[in-house]
Amino acid sequence: xxxxxxxxxxxxxxxxxxxxxxxxxxxxxxxxxxxxxxxxxxxxxxxxxxxxxxxxxxxxxxxxxxxxxxxxxxxxxxxxxxxxxxxxxxxxxxxxxxxxxxxxxxxxxxxxxxxxxxxxxxxxxxxxxxxxxxxxxxxxxxxxxxxxxxxxxxxxxxxxxxxxxxxxxxxxxxxxxxxxxxxxxxxxxxxxxxxxxxxxxxxxxxxxxxxxxxxxxxxxxxxxxxxxxxxxxxxxxxxxxxxxxxxxxxxxxxxxxxxxxxxxxxxxxxxxxxxxxxxxxxxxxxxxxxxxxxxxxxxxxxxxxxxxxxxxxxxxxxxxxxxxxxxxxxxxxxxxxxxxxxxxxxxxxxxxxxxxxxxxxxxxxxxxxxxxxxxxxxxxxxxxxxxxxx
Numbered sequence: 001x002x003x004x005x006x007x008x009x010x011x012x013x014x015x016x017x018x019x020x021x022x023x024x025x026x027x028x029x030x031x032x033x034x035x036x037x038x039x040x041x042x043x044x045x046x047x048x049x050x051x052x053x054x055x056x057x058x059x060x061x062x063x064x065x066x067x068x069x070x071x072x073x074x075x076x077x078x079x080x081x082x083x084x085x086x087x088x089x090x091x092x093x094x095x096x097x098x099x100x101x102x103x104x105x106x107x108x109x110x111x112x113x114x115x116x117x118x119x120x121x122x123x124x125x126x127x128x129x130x131x132x133x134x135x136x137x138x139x140x141x142x143x144x145x146x147x148x149x150x151x152x153x154x155x156x157x158x159x160x161x162x163x164x165x166x167x168x169x170x171x172x173x174x175x176x177x178x179x180x181x182x183x184x185x186x187x188x189x190x191x192x193x194x195x196x197x198x199x200x201x202x203x204x205x206x207x208x209x210x211x212x213x214x215x216x217x218x219x220x221x222x223x224x225x226x227x228x229x230x231x232x233x234x235x236x237x238x239x240x241x242x243x244x245x246x247x248x249x250x251x252x253x254x255x256x257x258x259x260x261x262x263x264x265x266x267x268x269x270x271x272x273x274x275x276x277x278x279x280x281x282x283x284x285x286x287x288x289x290x291x292x293x294x295x296x297x298x299x300x301x302x303x304x305x306x307x308x309x310x311x312x313x314x315x316x317x318x319x320x321x322x323x324x325x326x327x328x329x330x331x332x333x334x335x336x337x338x339x340x341x342x343x344x345x346x347x348x349x350x351x352x353x354x355x356x357x358x359x360x361x362x363x364x365x366x367x368x369x370x371x372x373x374x375x376x377x378x379x380x381x382x383x384x385x386x387x388x389x390x
Contacts, residue, residue, distance in 0.1 A: 004320045005361075008358035008361075009157075012358055013208065014209060015250070018210065022243045025243040029243075033240060033242055049249060050249030054066045058192055058193075058217055059193065060194075061192070061193065061217055065218050069213070069214045071212055071214040080108055080146070083177060083199065084118055086226055087118075089228075093143075094120075095145060096121045098123045098148075099122045124341065129338075129342050133161060140169060146175045147169040147174055150179040155352070157182070157295035157298025159292070163191075163195040166198075180192070181202060182206060184203075185206070185259070186255075186267070187296070207254075209251030258359055267357050271299055287299070287300065288300035297361075299356070301352070301355070302344075306351055307380065311324070314379050315376045320369050324352060324353060335347075336352060
C-alpha cells in the first residue's frame with residue numbers, strides 16, 4: 001500500500017475534474033476578465049460560472065455575493081478589513097473572536113490590535129472545545145463592530161455555535177464573520193444565511209481545488225454598506241485568478257454532490273472506525289473534543305508518553321501522512337493554542353495528533369493506518385521523549 005494520506009485538514013489533493021478545468025481555462029480563457037474585448041468577455045464568463053457554482057454550495061447565496069481572493073487567509077483578511085472599516089464609520093472598533101481561531105484570523109487580529117486599528121475581546125471555550133456562550137453574551141455589546149468565530153475548528157473538528165453567536169452579534173448591531181474553510185464540503189453550509197452570517201470565508205485547496213484561491217461570501221444586504229466602507233469601490237470588480245476561480249467552482253460542485261450523496265456520513269463511519277480501532281490497539285489514548293459535535297472527517301487524539309511532532313515524523317517514515325495540529329503552525333515550538341484554550345497544559349498539548357480523512361479514504365487504509373500508528377506510538381514511547389497528556 002502506498003502513502004496513506006490522513007492530513008486533509010491541511011490540504012486536499014486536487015480532484016481530476018478540477019485539474020482539467022484549470023488547464024482548459026489556462027489554455028483558452030487567460031485574458032483579463034475586465035477587458036472589453038472578446039477574449040476578456042470569455043474570461044469574464046468563466047468567472048461568472050465559477051461564482052454561480054460557489055454560490056450554490058452556500059444554498060441561498062447569489063453569485064454577485066461571491067468575491068474571489070488569493071486563498072482562505074486572504075478571504076479572512078478581507079472580511080476583517082471590510083468589517084473594521086464598516087465599524088469605524090459607526091464609531092465601533094471592538095472585535096470579539098474566539099481563542100481557538102485559525103492563525104489567519106488570530107494572528108491578523110493580534111497584529112491589528114498592536115497597530116491600534118482595533119481592540120479584541122477573546123472568547124474562552126469550554127473543555128469540549130465549543131465557544132462559551134455565557135462569555136459571549138457578556139462580551140458582545142454596542143461597542144462591537146464584528147464577531148468572528150470559525151464554523152469548525154481546524155485541529156479538533158469541533159463545530160461552533162455560529163447561529164447563536166450571530167444572533168448575539170446582530171442584537172448588538174455588529175457584523176458576524178465565520179471562517180468556514182474547514183467546514184466547506186464536510187458539513188452543509190446552505191444555512192449560512194439563515195444562521196445570520198454576514199461574511200464567510202472559503203479556501204479551494206481544502207475542498208479538492210487548487211491552492212492559492214479562495215472566496216469571501218458577503219451577505220447581499222451588506223454589500224452596499226461594505227462597498228461604501230471600502231471607499232465606494234465595487235468589491236467584485238477586481239482582477240482575479242480566472243483559472244483558480246474556475247477550479248474552485250468545480251470543486252464546490254463536486255463537494256456539494258458529495259454532501260447530497262452521503263460522502264460525509266461515510267467519512268464519519270470511517271472516522272469512528274479509526275478511533276475505535278485506536279482505542280482497542282493502543283493504550284493511553286485520549287480524544288480531544290469528544291463530547292462536542294465535530295466534523296465527520298476529523299479525529300484529534302493524544303497518546304500518553306509521546307510527542308506529537310515526533311509521532312508525525314515516525315508516522316511519515318511508515319507511510320502515514322498526519323499532523324500534530326494546524327499546518328500553518330506545524331514548525332513552531334509553541335503548543336497548540338487550541339488545546340491550551342481547551343484546558344490542556346502545554347506538555348499535553350504538544351502530544352496531540354490530528355488525523356483527517358478525505359472523500360477517497362478507504363476502510364482498508366483506515367485499518368492499515370491504525371496498525372502503523374500502533375507501531376509508531378510504541379517506537380516513540382520506547383525512545384522515552386514523549387509527554388503525558390493531562
